[in-house]
Amino acid sequence: MQDSLDFSIIEHGSHAYEQACLLRDGMLRKPLGLSLFDEDLDAESSFIHVVGRDDNGTVHAYLQFKPVDGKVIKMQQVVVAAHLQGQGIGRALVHFSEEHVRSLGYTEVTLHAREVVMSFYEALGYRQEGDVFMEVSLPHFKHRKVL
DSSP: OGGGSEEEEEOTTSHHHHHHHHHHIIIIIGGGTOOGGGSOGGGGGGSEEEEEEOTTOOEEEEEEEEEOSSSEEEEEEEEEOGGGTTSSHHHHHHHHHHHHHHHTTOOEEEEEEEGGGHHHHHHTTOEEEEEEEEETTEEEEEEEEEO
């Protein structure tokens, strides 16, 4: 399946961004009794947005990067539609995204991984730093990778 998704950089506020917000809300916030749309999404206008779309242009995968400084960038909101998980799409999305931010001059990626997906990121070369902390009501761990 991963070969049939096209990964690309999209603009904040675009139709693809709106689709990605619906995907994020349904997969990452609603199960916690939260709504993505209660957050200030205008703050994401300076972020880098990456999607995976099928041949019809439907967004099935997403992640965003928030610049920390000129060399470090934070990956967040990584999501793959439930019916496509376990097919290598998340791994392909992260690899595509890392190559993009490397081409922009970033040398390090940080992220806050939910405890249940730590092994996914560790298999991609991310290393845990520090102790567990709570974020959006779930245990998370900070991870870092040098590109």
